[in-house]
Amino acid sequence: MPNMEQLQNLEFYDKPRKLFTLVYPIDFEKGTVVLGYKKRGFGVGKYNGYGGKVEPEETIMEGAARELEEESTLTIPPTSLLPIGILFLESLAPLTAPPSTSTSILITNNTLPILEIHVYLAPLPSCTGQPTETEEMRPEIFTYLPQPHTPQLPYSQMWSEATAWLPDMLNRLPPNVPVEGGDGNGKIKTTYFMHHALFIGGISPNTGLWDPWENFHQSGLETWEGEMREWSEEEGGRWIEGKRREGWWLN
Numbered sequence: 001m002p003n004m005e006q007l008q009n010l011e012f013y014d015k016p017r018k019l020f021t022l023v024y025p026i027d028f029e030k031g032t033v034v035l036g037y038k039k040r041g042f043g044v045g046k047y048n049g050y051g052g053k054v055e056p057e058e059t060i061m062e063g064a065a066r067e068l069e070e071e072s073t074l075t076i077p078p079t080s081l082l083p084i085g086i087l088f089l090e091s092l093a094p095l096t097a098p099p100s101t102s103t104s105i106l107i108t109n110n111t112l113p114i115l116e117i118h119v120y121l122a123p124l125p126s127c128t129g130q131p132t133e134t135e136e137m138r139p140e141i142f143t144y145l146p147q148p149h150t151p152q153l154p155y156s157q158m159w160s161e162a163t164a165w166l167p168d169m170l171n172r173l174p175p176n177v178p179v180e181g182g183d184g185n186g187k188i189k190t191t192y193f194m195h196h197a198l199f200i201g202g203i204s205p206n207t208g209l210w211d212p213w214e215n216f217h218q219s220g221l222e223t224w225e226g227e228m229r230e231w232s233e234e235e236g237g238r239w240i241e242g243k244r245r246e247g248w249w250l251n
Contacts, residue, residue, distance in 0.1 A: 161219060
């Protein structure tokens with residue numbers, strides 16, 4: 001456990017960040033969202049949106065559209081994606097299983113980067129094609145409304161940190177709230193979020209192996225209404241370090 005002197009030392013927490021995207025294809029009229037069941041690789045056995053790493057030569061939105069097409073065959077112009085927030089996922093666990101996993105929290109100077117994940121909605125009317133199973137993902141449609149004939153989102157089979165922000169975000173989307181403007185081309189009043197989630201590691205129920213990204217421990221969440229823009233690396237870094245200095249995650 002770090003002491004107060006370490007808490008004030010910015011370098012103690014200075015970790016690299018790795019840029020990712022996450023896209024949720026969504027139908028505002030029906031109140032449904034398309035999730036992919038991960039068949040292999042990072043996050044295997046979980047339902048999630050579509051996304052992956054951003055390549056050096058592309059913008060974040062271009063990377064998001066490319067990953068959506070690769071994993072679902074849906075195509076969408078990058079400018080039609082709706083940004084809704086940024087996730088910062090951080091593991092405090094060792095890379096390999098510790099001698100004992102009974103410790104309540106493991107704070108180590110591991111080499112895992114913080115995953116900086118930019119989250120978007122992909123309105124299905126703006127997409128071309130139908131969600132199709134690929135080598136990585138199998139699509140399934142879920143509702144975020146109390147509908148009897150469509151399955152509810154499988155939160156127990158998703159990343160556990162998603163329960164801290166995704167249900168509230170979906171509750172603030174049409175048809176739960178009206179679209180501004182009566183001509184069908186109005187704007188959606190969206191609540192944006194920044195979420196910093198910490199994991200302490202554990203045995204993956206899907207692989208039976210030690211996974212430093214298991215066991216969601218705690219998180220810091222901020223939301224606001226208004227314009228959402230891409231944060232610079234410096235701005236995102238300041239937000240993370242500010243959350244850490246508050247010490248909220250040591251409780």
